[in-house]
Structures are given as C-alpha cells and as structure tokens.
Amino acid sequence: MNSKMPTSITSRLAGITASVTTLDSLLQTVAQRSGISLKQDIAAVSKRLAALPDGWHANGDDTAAIPLGVNAEHGYQLLAIEGMQGSLVTEQPWFAGWCAVMVNCSDIAAMGGRPTAVVDALWCNGDSPMLAELLRGMRDASEHLGVPIVGGHTNLRSGDANLAVSILGHANKLLSSFAARPGHLLVAAIDQRGAFQGKSLNWNAATSAPAERLRGDLELLPSIAEQQLALACKDISQAGLLGTTIMLLESSGCGADIDLAAIPKPEGVAMEDWLCAFPSFGYLLTTTPEQLPQLLATFKNRDINAAVIGEINASRELWVSQDTRRSLFYDLNTTELTGFS
Numbered sequence: 001m002n003s004k005m006p007t008s009i010t011s012r013l014a015g016i017t018a019s020v021t022t023l024d025s026l027l028q029t030v031a032q033r034s035g036i037s038l039k040q041d042i043a044a045v046s047k048r049l050a051a052l053p054d055g056w057h058a059n060g061d062d063t064a065a066i067p068l069g070v071n072a073e074h075g076y077q078l079l080a081i082e083g084m085q086g087s088l089v090t091e092q093p094w095f096a097g098w099c100a101v102m103v104n105c106s107d108i109a110a111m112g113g114r115p116t117a118v119v120d121a122l123w124c125n126g127d128s129p130m131l132a133e134l135l136r137g138m139r140d141a142s143e144h145l146g147v148p149i150v151g152g153h154t155n156l157r158s159g160d161a162n163l164a165v166s167i168l169g170h171a172n173k174l175l176s177s178f179a180a181r182p183g184h185l186l187v188a189a190i191d192q193r194g195a196f197q198g199k200s201l202n203w204n205a206a207t208s209a210p211a212e213r214l215r216g217d218l219e220l221l222p223s224i225a226e227q228q229l230a231l232a233c234k235d236i237s238q239a240g241l242l243g244t245t246i247m248l249l250e251s252s253g254c255g256a257d258i259d260l261a262a263i264p265k266p267e268g269v270a271m272e273d274w275l276c277a278f279p280s281f282g283y284l285l286t287t288t289p290e291q292l293p294q295l296l297a298t299f300k301n302r303d304i305n306a307a308v309i310g311e312i313n314a315s316r317e318l319w320v321s322q323d324t325r326r327s328l329f330y331d332l333n334t335t336e337l338t339g340f341s
Contacts, residue, residue: 035238060340097137112225113171126156236282255315
C-alpha cells in the first residue's frame with residue numbers, strides 16, 4: 001500500500017533500541033497483512049458517487065442511514081450489503097453463509113440500529129454440494145440471530161461461486177464514524193470468547209454461542225446509542241483494529257494516539273495476529289470521560305472486554321505507542337484511504 005507507514009529509524013539514529021525496531025516491524029507487518037489495502041478500493045467508488053439528498057446522512061458509514069420524517073423524528077432506516085470473499089465461499093461454505101448474515105447485523109448494530117430482515121444474491125453451480133452448505137449457513141445464522149431472510153436473487157448456472165447479502169434495519173438514534181471529535185476517548189469492545197477460524201484471521205466468537213447471548217450482545221449497541229453513552233462507532237472489519245481506526249478517523253477528519261498495551265487481547269494470541277483479526281463482535285467507539293464508566297460497565301455486564309485504547313485528536317494522523325516508543329502508522333493528511341470524509 002502507498003500510505004505513509006513507519007520507516008525504520010535505524011538509518012537515521014545511532015544506538016537505536018530493540019523496542020523501536022520491534023514496534024516498527026510489528027506495524028509494518030500489520031500494514032501488509034491486514035485488509036487495509038483492500039479498503040483503498042473504496043476510494044475508486046467514493047469519488048464517483050452523486051451527492052445525496054439534503055438532510056441525508058453522509059455516505060461512508062457502516063450502513064446507509066436514511067432519515068424518516070422531518071429531522072429524523074422517526075429515526076433512520078438503515079441499509080447495508082456485504083459480499084463474501086470467493087475463497088471463503090468455496091472453502092468454508094457453511095461459515096460463509098453464516099458470516100454473510102452476521103456481518104450485516106454487526107453493521108446495523110454499529111450504527112445504533114436493530115436488524116429487520118436480509119435478502120441474498122447467490123451465484124453457483126446448482127450441482128455443487130456447496131450450495132446446500134451456503135444455504136444452511138445463512139439459515140442457521142438467520143434463526144440464531146432472529147433476522148429473517150425475505151428474498152433475493154439466485155443463479156445456479158454460474159461457474160463461480162459468489163454470495164452477497166443485504167440487510168435492512170432501523171435506528172432511533174445514530175452512532176456514526178463521522179461523529180468522533182478531538183478530546184473523545186477511543187474504546188475497543190471485543191468479544192474474546194472465541195478462537196481463530198481455521199488458519200484464517202476471522203475471530204469466531206459467534207457460531208457456538210447461545211442465540212440468546214448473541215441477540216443480547218447485538219442489542220447493546222442500539223441501547224448505547226439511545227442512552228448516548230457513545231458518539232462515534234465503527235464495526236472492526238477485515239482491515240483490523242488499526243485499519244478500522246483509520247476509516248473512523250478519515251470520516252471524522254481527526255487523528256488518534258493508540259496504546260498497544262491497552263488493547264483488550266486474549267491470552268496466548270500474538271499482537272500481530274490480534275491487530276489483523278476480524279472479530280465476530282468487535283467495535284470501536286468514542287465517548288467522553290463523563291460517559292466512559294457507564295459505557296465500560298455496559299459491556300462488562302455482558303462479559304465483553306472493553307477498554308480505553310487511545311484518545312482522539314485533530315492531527316489526522318494515527319500514532320501507535322508501545323512502552324515508551326511511538327510510531328506513525330498512517331497520515332491522512334497525505335494519503336486517503338476510502339475517500340469518505
């Protein structure tokens with residue numbers, strides 16, 4: 001990727017300590033290994049979108065948010081879509097079907113909303129055994145999460161297998177990645193009760209969890225929005241924790257400092273893996289010092305790990321600290337990511 005990544009300071013300073021090299025190496029690995037570069041594809045689209053109607057929420061959030069009534073007196077209709085990677089569909093069709101529903105529900109929750117229903121678009125060979133597994137995965141997630149599948153598009157004469165799922169939801173009060181402001185505290189809330197799915201970086205804390213628990217956990221976000229315990233929010237995506245932070249900062253026109261030691265992480269999981277992970281329940285939120293205790297308690301009451309990992313500032317730069325060392329991870333002043341701001 002062509003973003004401004006931390007460069008080795010060895011060539012510039014004599015007597016460099018091992019901790020600096022370790023931090024820079026870690027960040028270089030995360031930059032190359034996570035899905036941050038994939039998010040740059042969005043910029044090719046964002047530049048070509050027409051302006052939205054007056055009063056509508058800006059493009060670039062986890063879902064579209066369409067105001068209902070004058071000044072959104074009836075809240076917002078939420079609309080989103082997710083496409084599954086082809087390798088996931090062919091190699092783990094049941095899990096791909098499950099994830100297609102789950103990640104859409106997560107996007108709705110990240111906006112402070114509750115999911116209403118999903119539709120799917122499916123292409124594959126009708127004779128392939130993966131068809132039944134894809135459908136079983138979607139059905140299982142639909143039943144587990146309480147979100148019905150109400151229609152879609154089907155092509156069973158395709159040589160390639162592809163799956164996309166779209167979701168409709170509703171929010172009374174919005175959370176948004178456009179709402180972070182300098183002085184806000186940056187909070188990471190991640191369900192650690194899981195494991196990496198096979199050899200992937202997908203952190204699965206969902207498929208074996210009780211349905212009641214998953215539904216209750218997703219209900220946390222609209223409750224947080226309605227109580228105004230947080231102001232900005234973004235679902236941690238395949239870009240990983242740091243990549244998702246960049247997207248939030250880009251939307252809000254802000255910067256941030258993150259302390260690696262403050263990030264909630266399961267024991268036995270390497271930091272470089274955790275920073276690249278795509279958790280089934282993982283959100284970045286911003287809040288004020290006054291609202292912080294209640295926000296953290298809200299997650300703790302459902303056994304979800306949450307902690308302050310940094311602070312929002314006006315720099316449009318993302319800096320990462322480890323012990324006494326600090327490195328620049330991304331500079332939005334010189335390199336956009338999605339183009340939404």
